[in-house]
Every structure is written in C-alpha cells, then in structure tokens.
Amino acid sequence: MPYDCVVLAKQVPDTKNITGQAMKEDGTVNRAALPAIFNPEDLNALELALSVRDAHGGSVTVVTMGPPNAAQLLREALFRGADRAVLLTDRRFAAADTLATSYALACAVRQLGRFDLVVCGRQAIDGDTAQVGPQTAEKLGLPQITYVEEILALGGAAVEALRDIGQGYEVVRSGLPALLTVTGAANTPRPPSAKRIMQFKRASCKSELMGRLRNENPDASPEALAEQAEAELQALQARGLALEEWNADDVGANPEQIGLAGSPTKVKKIESVVLAGGDMERIEPTEEGVRGLVQELVEEHILG
Numbered sequence: 001m002p003y004d005c006v007v008l009a010k011q012v013p014d015t016k017n018i019t020g021q022a023m024k025e026d027g028t029v030n031r032a033a034l035p036a037i038f039n040p041e042d043l044n045a046l047e048l049a050l051s052v053r054d055a056h057g058g059s060v061t062v063v064t065m066g067p068p069n070a071a072q073l074l075r076e077a078l079f080r081g082a083d084r085a086v087l088l089t090d091r092r093f094a095a096a097d098t099l100a101t102s103y104a105l106a107c108a109v110r111q112l113g114r115f116d117l118v119v120c121g122r123q124a125i126d127g128d129t130a131q132v133g134p135q136t137a138e139k140l141g142l143p144q145i146t147y148v149e150e151i152l153a154l155g156g157a158a159v160e161a162l163r164d165i166g167q168g169y170e171v172v173r174s175g176l177p178a179l180l181t182v183t184g185a186a187n188t189p190r191p192p193s194a195k196r197i198m199q200f201k202r203a204s205c206k207s208e209l210m211g212r213l214r215n216e217n218p219d220a221s222p223e224a225l226a227e228q229a230e231a232e233l234q235a236l237q238a239r240g241l242a243l244e245e246w247n248a249d250d251v252g253a254n255p256e257q258i259g260l261a262g263s264p265t266k267v268k269k270i271e272s273v274v275l276a277g278g279d280m281e282r283i284e285p286t287e288e289g290v291r292g293l294v295q296e297l298v299e300e301h302i303l304g
Contacts, residue, residue: 001156002057003176005049006112007082008105008120008136009042009064011073015125038073041121043189045182049119050081050190052154058116059083063108065093065101068207074243078200079192086112087205090247093258097265098127100258102135107251109140117159118179122147130181137179145172146181205243206233 013034049060062077064070065088074085088108096104109118118140123130130146137144145161152171153160160173164183209229217225236242248258256262283289297303 002059003052003116003154004058004114005052005060005117005119006109006115007042007046007049007060007062007077008109008118008133009046009062009073009077010039010121010124010126011036011064011066011070012039012124012126013037036069036072038076039121039124039126041123041182041184043121044184044186045119045121045180046077046080046082047187047189048148048151048180048182049117051187052117052151053083056154061086061112061115063088063105063112065089065096065104065108068205068211071203071205071208071243074205075200075203076192078203079196080190081193081196084244085203086244086246087207088246088251089205089207090258092248092255095260095263096258097263098129098131098135099264100260100262102132102139103257103262104248104251104253105132105136106139107253108246109136111246111251116176118142118177120179120181122181122183133179133181140179142177142179143174144179144181145174148180148182149186151180200241202236203241203243204233204236205245206230207245208243209233 014037015034046060046062052058053060060082061084062074062082063086064073066073068087068089070089071087074082074087077085086108088104093100093104109115118136120133120136122133124132134144134146145159145163147164148161149164149169150162151159152162157176158173159176159178159180160171161180163170163172164185206229209232210225213220213225213228213232220228233242248255254262283293294303
C-alpha cells in the first residue's frame, strides 16, 4: 500500500561555531553572520519519509516556512529524492513563535490535501523547543508519536514506532494519518544524488527570482522586475523546475494567528553568559609533583 508523506523542515543558522561576531548587542543570534543549513533532525525526518516511499510507494512532499532564500532547503530536499517541494513565505509570517509557526504549517498541510504521515525533526537547533511538531499535530487533530527512532511496522491504516523515552524505549501503535517527530539517532540521511543535483540545481520560486533580479537590476521598476520574473518562472515551469510558493492567503491563514500578531510568546530578558577563567596551579609531571597534588586533594577532602 503506498503512503503519502509530508515532511516539515526548517532552514536554520549553523550554530556549531558561534562566535562574538555571530551575536548581536542584545545577545540574540546574528543570523546574517552564520551560514544557513538544513536543520539536522529534519534531515532524519526526510530520510524516514524517503525510506517509507522506497519500501511502500507513495510520495514525499517537503514544506518549509521562511524567507525566499529558504528555497535552497527545498532544492536540497529534491537533491535527496523528494517528489514535491513547497515554500510557505509571506512577510506576515515573520517573528512567529511556535504557536504561530505550527498554525501556519497546519494550514499548509491541509492545503496539500490527502496525506498519511506528517514527519518532522524532533526539534530545531536554533530554538530547541521541540514544540512545533506536537503543536502542528494538535492543530491538525492528528495522533502523534514523538522522539521516533524507528518505524517497526507500517501496514494498512496503522503505524508502529519505537520511541526514545530517555531511560528506555516504548513501542507505540497509532492509526493513520499521524504525525511523527524524529530524533537524530533514527537513521543516517542519504547524501544528495549527483544526478538529481544536475536535474534540480536551477529549481527556483518566484520570490527568489524577484530577489535575484532586484539585486542584478537595482534601478529597474517593480513592474519590469515582476514581468521578467514571471517570464523566467514560466520557463522553469515548462522544465518542471518551478518550486511551489504559497503565501498566507493561499493556505487560508487567519492574519491574527500568524507572525507577530499570533505569537503570545514574548522575550522578557536576554542575558549573555561570560565564562571567566579562575586560578590555575601548574603541577609538574614528576613523582614529587603528583604526590603533592594527591596530598592537597586529601587535605581539602576532595579525595579520601
């Protein structure tokens, strides 16, 4: 039986090498100073969905919410084997907390129509809340299995999964459709296919084309840019390379429930933690030095 999977993915700043230059004066991350990457656990979610399709048939659709340059994430998803890619982009989505984000994503999933599994990473490395997946499931009225490490069985209208509960594991069975959040231990994401890179490297959406044309022709009128972007988009559509792009109106989102307007979470205080070095005593690597260190530790009741 084929299964249609929807993968919710996020483009995030690479937080592995945070430096002073990557932080703003208010202590928040300067996203412009960090390269944007595919959220790691969302790659695990994509791999899980691709494995389901490879084993049972069906399709994999990737949805991301973000600015026009988030189209790069969708290209990466296509390089790895996704069948369809949708960019959810609108200035009205900006400054969304997890509630507003999950609402917008739920609207997009409904817009897609039929699906069997919604799959996303456990959490994003820029927020670490692990809230968006469960909140999206709640808004869609779906059963959910979180912290999934493996799908043990998938047949008919049910899925059985192994989930990590910290000190052990649970085997959970759910009816379909359902939402799964996936951990980084679930699998090893497949690398991009060289053939698909050549096939989809020029895939783009209208807002991304508009941004590029605006940078190349800063003196051009908005009307001329829009006309040129539309012409390029039609050429891409003819080759199957036009990425789908939806705004808030396209998915029927209530303006009061998206972006800043729909985000009850407020940041009260931001504090930068500076780790200062303390006193240091150098111990000579000799028998006498080690003996003195042990004696001092015993006298301080650290040992013995």
